[in-house]
Amino acid sequence: MEDFVLKTRITEQYGLKVPFINAGMAFIATAPLVRAVCKAGGMGMLGAAAMPPDVLQAAIRDIKAADPACFGVDIIARFSGMEHIEVCVTEKVPVVVFFWDDAPDEWLSRLRTAGSHIWFQVGSVDEAKAALRRGAQGLVVQGSEAGGHNRATAATFSLLPAVIDAVPSVPVVAAGGIADGRTVAAALALGADAVWVGTRLVASFEAYAHPQYKDRIVAAGVEDTARHLIFGPEFPDASTRGLRNRIVREWERRDDPPPYLSVPDSELPVIGQARLYGQEFPMKRFCGFPPTPEFTGDLEEMSLLAGESVGQTTRLMNAAGIIDEMISGAEAVIRKRLGPMVVD
Numbered sequence: 015m016e017d018f019v020l021k022t023r024i025t026e027q028y029g030l031k032v033p034f035i036n037a038g039m040a041f042i043a044t045a046p047l048v049r050a051v052c053k054a055g056g057m058g059m060l061g062a063a064a065m066p067p068d069v070l071q072a073a074i075r076d077i078k079a080a081d082p083a084c085f086g087v088d089i090i091a092r093f094s095g096m097e098h099i100e101v102c103v104t105e106k107v108p109v110v111v112f113f114w115d116d117a118p119d120e121w122l123s124r125l126r127t128a129g130s131h132i133w134f135q136v137g138s139v140d141e142a143k144a145a146l147r148r149g150a151q152g153l154v155v156q157g158s159e160a161g162g163h164n165r166a167t168a169a170t171f172s173l174l175p176a177v178i179d180a181v182p183s184v185p186v187v188a189a190g191g192i193a194d195g196r197t198v199a200a201a202l203a204l205g206a207d208a209v210w211v212g213t214r215l216v217a218s219f220e221a222y223a224h225p226q227y228k229d230r231i232v233a234a235g236v237e238d239t240a241r242h243l244i245f246g247p248e249f250p251d252a253s254t255r256g257l258r259n260r261i262v263r264e265w266e267r268r269d270d271p272p273p274y275l276s277v278p279d280s281e282l283p284v285i286g287q288a289r290l291y292g293q294e295f296p297m298k299r300f301c302g303f304p305p306t307p308e309f310t311g312d313l314e315e316m317s318l319l320a321g322e323s324v325g326q327t328t329r330l331m332n333a334a335g336i337i338d339e340m341i342s343g344a345e346a347v348i349r350k351r352l353g354p355m356v357v358d
Contacts, residue, residue: 091116231318
């Protein structure tokens with residue numbers, strides 16, 4: 015990969031060596047993963063959902079201590095407040111990505127005035143157009159095969175060119191189903207300026223995920239995920255894609271909603287204990303949080319967020335190795351597969 019350069023609008027604008035960004039996975043994409051991605055030449059993205067402001071600031075300072083070319087913070091508005099925006103402003107975060115909820119205009123104005131670039135993660139052409147009207151400087155286009163919270167109605171490689179045609183002026187990042195060199199090359203061929211990788215990086219040493227969760231990602235096949243509404247009293251009526259375990263197999267084909275919509279929280283059984291950001295709490299059934307290393311309990315009852323790219327995720331590696339393998343693989347596709355097809 016040393017002599018191979020993939021130059022896009024995003025690598026040029028943000029000083030990256032590779033058009034690679036880790037997904038800002040809540041609880042999983044913490045400072046160690048962000049630093050590793052930045053060190054490998056990509057843009058590390060911190061998952062800030064539900065982070066207390068002081069924890070967010072400490073994580074950002076940890077990332078900045080490594081002097082990255084560029085990094086970002088991924089925010090879901092319902093779990094954040096103006097205090098989180100002020101942390102991003104104070105710490106001069108280069109890129110802030112908003113997902114799912116509409117961010118208040120006040121937040122966008124504050125960030126824009128401070129010099130942060132504002133991106134939106136979208137799952138449709140209409141969402142992309144709406145983001146452009148709000149001044150988006152970048153779009154993360156998430157297809158239906160992506161893991162985690164997902165409301166896209168089209169697969170990545172169908173949705174991506176449609177968004178690019180609709181909003182050609184904005185750099186676009188492809189998300190969903192990207193886990194090897196072939197899919198990186200395919201995304202770039204369709205016009206993406208970078209790739210957004212989540213599932214493959216859950217199976218990295220730096221990801222803040224439970225070891226058994228990582229093992230299940232590696233062991234899973236392309237047909238072992240499902241998209242459903244099973245999890246999430248804290249994030250109701252929001253579809254997610256994850257691995258099929260016992261609870262998913264039990265509920266995914268039912269027409270009736272999961273009990274958390276009608277049963278008091280006090281009546282939901284405890285499936286384990288979790289510790290997040292220094293706080294310990296019982297994990298109730300149907301909780302949407304993924305298992306982190308300090309979780310103890312039954313993973314068959316947990317939300318094991320993952321996309322269909324588990325089929326290309328076959329071993330645990332460090333983040334730098336994953337990025338090198340994916341970019342080198344893209345080079346091989348471009349040079350050895352696509353290049354010879356062009357005949358002068």
